[in-house]
Amino acid sequence: xxxxxxxxxxxxxxxxxxxxxxxxxxxxxxxxxxxxxxxxxxxxxxxxxxxxxxxxxxxxxxxxxxxxxxxxxxxxxxxxxxxxxxxxxxxxxxxxxxxxxxxxxxxxxxxxxxxxxxxxxxxxxxxxxxxxxxxxxxxxxxxxxxxxxxxxxxxxxxxxxxxxxxxxxxxxxxxxxxxxxxxxxxxxxxxxxxxxxxxxxxxxxxxxxxxxxxxxxxxxxxxxxxxxxxxxxxxxxxxxxxxxxxxxxxxxxxxxxxxxxxxxxxxxxxxxxxxxxxxxxxxxxxxxxxxxxxxxxxxxxxxxxxxxxxxxxxxxxxxxxxxxxxxxxxxxxxxxxxxxxxxxxxxxxxxxxxxxxxxxxxxxxxxxxxxxxxxxxxxxxxxxxxxxxxxxxxxxxxxxxxxxxxxxxxxxxxxxxxxxxxxxxxxxxxxxxxxxxxxxxxxxxxxxxxxxxxxxxxxxxxxxxxxxxxxxxxxxxxxxxxxxxxxxxxxxxxxxxxxxxxxxxxxxxxxxxxx
Amino acid sequence: xxxxxxxxxxxxxxxxxxxxxxxxxxxxxxxxxxxxxxxxxxxxxxxxxxxxxxxxxxxxxxxxxxxxxxxxxxxxxxxxxxxxxxxxxxxxxxxxxxxxxxxxxxxxxxxxxxxxxxxxxxxxxxxxxxxxxxxxxxxxxxxxxxxxxxxxxxxxxxxxxxxxxxxxxxxxxxxxxxxxxxxxxxxxxxxxxxxxxxxxxxxxxxxxxxxxxxxxxxxxxxxxxxxxxxxxxxxxxxxxxxxxxxxxxxxxxxxxxxxxxxxxxxxxxxxxxxxxxxxxxxxxxxxxxxxxxxxxxxxxxxxxxxxxxxxxxxxxxxxxxxxxxxxxxxxxxxxxxxxxxxxxxxxxxxxxxxxxxxxxxxxxxxxxxxxxxxxxxxxxxxxxxxxxxxxxxxxxxxxxxxxxxxxxxxxxxxxxxxxxxxxxxxxxxxxxxxxxxxxxxxxxxxxxxxxxxxxxxx
Numbered sequence: 022x023x024x025x026x027x028x029x030x031x032x033x034x035x036x037x038x039x040x041x042x043x044x045x046x047x048x049x050x051x052x053x054x055x056x057x058x059x060x061x062x063x064x065x066x067x068x069x070x071x072x073x074x075x076x077x078x079x080x081x082x083x084x085x086x087x088x089x090x091x092x093x094x095x096x097x098x099x100x101x102x103x104x105x106x107x108x109x110x111x112x113x114x115x116x117x118x119x120x121x122x123x124x125x126x127x128x129x130x131x132x133x134x135x136x137x138x139x140x141x142x143x144x145x146x147x148x149x150x151x152x153x154x155x156x157x158x159x160x161x162x163x164x165x166x167x168x169x170x171x172x173x174x175x176x177x178x179x180x181x182x183x184x185x186x187x188x189x190x191x192x193x194x195x196x197x198x199x200x201x202x203x204x205x206x207x208x209x210x211x212x213x214x215x216x217x218x219x220x221x222x223x224x225x226x227x228x229x230x231x232x233x234x235x236x237x238x239x240x241x242x243x244x245x246x247x248x249x250x251x252x253x254x255x256x257x258x259x260x261x262x263x264x265x266x267x268x269x270x271x272x273x274x275x276x277x278x279x280x281x282x283x284x285x286x287x288x289x290x291x292x293x294x295x296x297x298x299x300x301x302x303x304x305x306x307x308x309x310x311x312x313x314x315x316x317x318x319x320x321x322x323x324x325x326x327x328x329x330x331x332x333x334x335x336x337x338x339x340x341x342x343x344x345x346x347x348x349x350x351x352x353x354x355x356x357x358x359x360x361x362x363x364x365x366x367x368x369x370x371x372x373x374x375x376x377x378x379x380x381x382x383x384x385x386x387x388x389x390x391x392x393x394x395x396x397x398x399x400x401x402x403x404x405x406x407x408x409x410x411x412x413x414x415x416x417x418x419x420x421x422x423x424x425x426x427x428x429x430x431x432x433x434x435x436x437x438x439x440x441x442x443x444x445x446x447x448x449x450x451x452x453x454x455x456x457x458x459x460x461x462x463x464x465x466x467x468x469x470x471x472x473x474x475x476x477x478x479x480x481x482x483x484x485x486x487x488x489x490x491x492x493x494x495x496x497x498x499x500x501x502x503x504x505x506x507x508x509x510x511x512x513x514x515x516x517x518x519x520x521x522x523x524x525x526x527x528x529x530x531x532x533x534x535x536x
Numbered sequence: 537x538x539x540x541x542x543x544x545x546x547x548x549x550x551x552x553x554x555x556x557x558x559x560x561x562x563x564x565x566x567x568x569x570x571x572x573x574x575x576x577x578x579x580x581x582x583x584x585x586x587x588x589x590x591x592x593x594x595x596x597x598x599x600x601x602x603x604x605x606x607x608x609x610x611x612x613x614x615x616x617x618x619x620x621x622x623x624x625x626x627x628x629x630x631x632x633x634x635x636x637x638x639x640x641x642x643x644x645x646x647x648x649x650x651x652x653x654x655x656x657x658x659x660x661x662x663x664x665x666x667x668x669x670x671x672x673x674x675x676x677x678x679x680x681x682x683x684x685x686x687x688x689x690x691x692x693x694x695x696x697x698x699x700x701x702x703x704x705x706x707x708x709x710x711x712x713x714x715x716x717x718x719x720x721x722x723x724x725x726x727x728x729x730x731x732x733x734x735x736x737x738x739x740x741x742x743x744x745x746x747x748x749x750x751x752x753x754x755x756x757x758x759x760x761x762x763x764x765x766x767x768x769x770x771x772x773x774x775x776x777x778x779x780x781x782x783x784x785x786x787x788x789x790x791x792x793x794x795x796x797x798x799x800x801x802x803x804x805x806x807x808x809x810x811x812x813x814x815x816x817x818x819x820x821x822x823x824x825x826x827x828x829x830x831x832x833x834x835x836x837x838x839x840x841x842x843x844x845x846x847x848x849x850x851x852x853x854x855x856x857x858x859x860x861x862x863x864x865x866x867x868x869x870x871x872x873x874x875x876x877x878x879x880x881x882x883x884x885x886x887x888x889x890x891x892x893x894x895x896x897x898x899x900x901x902x903x904x905x906x907x908x909x910x911x912x913x914x915x916x917x918x919x920x921x922x923x924x925x926x927x928x929x930x931x932x933x934x935x936x937x938x939x940x941x942x943x944x945x946x947x948x949x950x951x952x953x954x955x956x957x958x959x960x961x962x963x964x965x966x967x968x969x970x971x972x973x974x975x976x977x978x979x980x981x982x983x984x985x986x987x988x989x990x991x992x993x994x
Binding site: 029032033034035036037038039040061065068069072073074087088089091092093094095098099102117178179195196197198331332333334335336337339340343449452479482483486487488490491492493494495497498500501502504505506508515516517518519522526527528529530531533 | 568569570571572573574575577578580581582583584585617620621624625640641643644645647669670671741742774778779780781828829830836839840845846847848849850851852853854855857858859861862863867870874877878879880881882883884886
């Protein structure tokens with residue numbers, strides 16, 4: 022039965038295993054996420070985590086289900102009305118996937134923060150949905166100290182908002198879309214040089230002082246050189262040779278200089294990479310191992326990646342060329358491993374760490390050029406008058422219809438809620454009169470932060486019109502977007518956003534800001 | 537073009553205005569207090585950003601609930617999301633069409649299906665689930681393809697909008713062609729009420745797109761065929777004698793060894809859904825790879841290559857489905873092609889795909905074709921299949937000679953294929969074709985014949 026279950030899981034999850042692999046799936050199945058508030062936005066996010074098989078979820082919600090809740094939420098029914106919302110939603114969500122373990126706590130987040138803030142320490146990730154500002158900030162502070170990633174999501178009328186709060190998130194497997202190949206043609210390693218010398222390329226080396234063509238003129242001359250190499254038939258016309266055509270086409274990309282990106286440089290220059298202690302996380306140990314290689318055996322270059330693109334060639338020649346790169350990659354990886362080992366010994370650790378984003382050395386070296394670190398500012402920093410990003414906000418607001426105005430309006434309605442214990446325009450009769458009150462909130466917000474920007478009246482009007490509605494469509498969009506960010510955080514694959522994402526469902530646009 | 541934006545709105549509004557409040561039985565008795573509160577704020581309240589033609593009123597909700605008819609083509613990853621989003625936004629008269637049955641590998645994202653539904657028709661199971669979960673929703677399903685689907689379309693043309701969650705370019709082109717054939721032109725001018733808007737798109741891993749097509753007015757599927765690059769097929773010489781990648785080994789077994797060895801009997805084709813078949817291909821591929829010292833053949837890779845599997849997750853489908861729904865709203869119409877990618881952060885981008893003046897599907901003018909009179913019919917055939925703007929699959933070519941219909945080459949009926957095959961080797965001149973000859977081409981990629989005008993080059 023165990024074997025059956027395993028094949029069944031392989032079949033069921035096949036389409037996603039091709040994206041994040043078995044090790045990514047394992048990380049997902051070991052994760053336990055907490056959702057605060059089972060509104061439509063919340064249940065849609067969980068749906069997209071339960072379907073791919075997250076280990077467990079816990080919903081914290083003190084509300085009772087209303088008719089309005091059932092209207093926009095796929096995971097409630099009219100029978101749920103009056104029941105605790107966490108419990109009702111858990112039943113429907115659990116039914117999606119029996120591999121997943123669902124739990125609920127009938128309690129408001131505020132009460133939990135009062136009585137048992139350490140409740141939240143057990144989670145891999147906390148997702149807060151439709152939280153009032155004060156609760157959000159309190160929770161943010163608790164999770165920041167505990168080092169638990171926090172994803173804030175809200176649907177407000179036709180605006181979707183996500184804020185990622187994580188001190189430091191490291192990524193080895195970022196899976197970049199358009200990675201350049203690592204052919205080292207500008208600085209061929211010894212074994213590659215030796216292999217190539219078995220082909221007749223002497224003439225090329227002599228003409229250009231071992232330098233690779235750099236500008237357009239040189240590259241054209243290089244292409245011409247290749248053309249001249251094409252065999253000619255009896256009447257002197259060049260034969261049709263696919264491999265030469267391929268070479269000419271690839272001159273631009275194959276000859277790119279081998280260099281280290283600034284993102285990777287920043288990683289090498291980070292404090293954590295410099296100061297290795299017994300507390301150092303796996304990622305930094307690995308980064309340090311790679312850095313040591315670069316500064317010594319690598320002569321300024323990363324370990325060889327070891328993969329080459331398919332090329333028109335006969336099987337033997339291609340495989341032997343591929344093996345030259347592969348063997349060098351293995352050699353380099355062994356050197357990197359030795360460096361890591363010596364650091365471990367120096368700080369008194371014996372075993373090589375494999376969890377929390379740690380990976381065996383060869384995926385590390387294959388991905389060395391694509392290592393990434395994401396650091397988000399805390400909510401406290403975003404909200405403090407002393408450290409908020411004034412320049413970002415002001416320059417975005419040079420275009421008064423930029424998504425930044427939607428962010429400011431969200432801050433303004435939060436202010437309204439703080440003062441009036443409700444959101445503007447919830448009932449039809451409130452819409453008109455709340456416009457001027459909301460406008461006062463906008464002005465007091467701008468004043469407090471000394472923001473000299475213009476928030477058009479139209480947006481104040483629009484946000485009163487919304488009446489804090491949570492249309493299912495916008496909730497579902499965030500459901501997909503947030504769930505994918507959560508999966509990135511849990512698997513440590515692909516790169517999360519940093520740190521504020523706004524979806525404008527009126528104009529079908531979106532932007533990311535760093536606040 | 538302001539008319540463009542208001543078009544689908546005016547289509548909807550003219551219908552709602554012509555209907556006096558209808559209270560349908562079942563329509564309100566399944567409702568409960570507050571059910572549509574979230575939706576009503578957008579239908580019944582004025583706002584500064586809505587389209588000038590949009591007038592908030594309490595009857596819009598009733599129109600959505602009682603009258604608006606939507607066709608959802610495909611009940612897979614996008615289809616399930618679309619059904620849920622439409623039903624919870626107030627749409628009740630939904631038709632869903634799908635020719636597939638449920639597979640285990642669908643369950644990671646097609647959330648209207650459960651393990652016990654494997655093998656059952658997707659459209660039926662999806663409709664049942666939605667109707668049970670969303671009281672009052674009346675989704676009808678059709679488990680069909682081909683002729684049954686054509687028949688269905690001939691009876692049901694009063695859809696206000698059609699949304700497609702398809703997984704094949706051919707199917708998309710077919711629906712596209714279908715809607716183009718419904719257009720009515722009076723004295724060469726398009727009657728806009730014959731337009732049925734089409735919202736199309738697709739997803740692949742962490743990428744997706746959504747687009748709005750107003751047939752006859754905006755870029756259609758065929759106008760932008762280059763956006764769908766042809767599938768990667770490795771050259772035969774690589775597969776047969778110079779394999780370098782594990783994929784080459786798998787393709788060798790699939791294309792060359794299977795028909796030779798007939799491992800499961802005469803005439804038994806390779807079924808990518810049969811684990812025994814895949815296992816056989818996997819083993820033979822390992823053997824082939826070993827001959828050439830190629831590593832990397834796995835069961836998963838084998839299955840992926842044989843079935844041309846595209847990776848998929850729930851989250852991307854959730855996002856794209858919403859973009860479909862919002863593509864045509866009170867705030868205006870998406871103009872007209874949006875791409876989404878959340879590999880690194882999240883990214884969206886919209887551009888306006890342009891209608892091609894000489895599009896083979898929607899331009900209504902015969903396509904130009906230039907060949908020398910000494911070119912063979914085979915060259916014409918190759919052009920029809922290989923050109924990136926045509927990408928036909930197995931075209932049938934007919935023309936009029938001496939006042940009578942003559943089939944030059946037809947692949948789809950074996951006896952006629954045999955009879956007309958010799959024509960492929962004949963030159964256009966030998967076949968009796970003249971400069972300016974009109975050729976009619978039929979193909980699975982289009983429900984209507986495409987007209988070509990042959991111009992002779994010297």
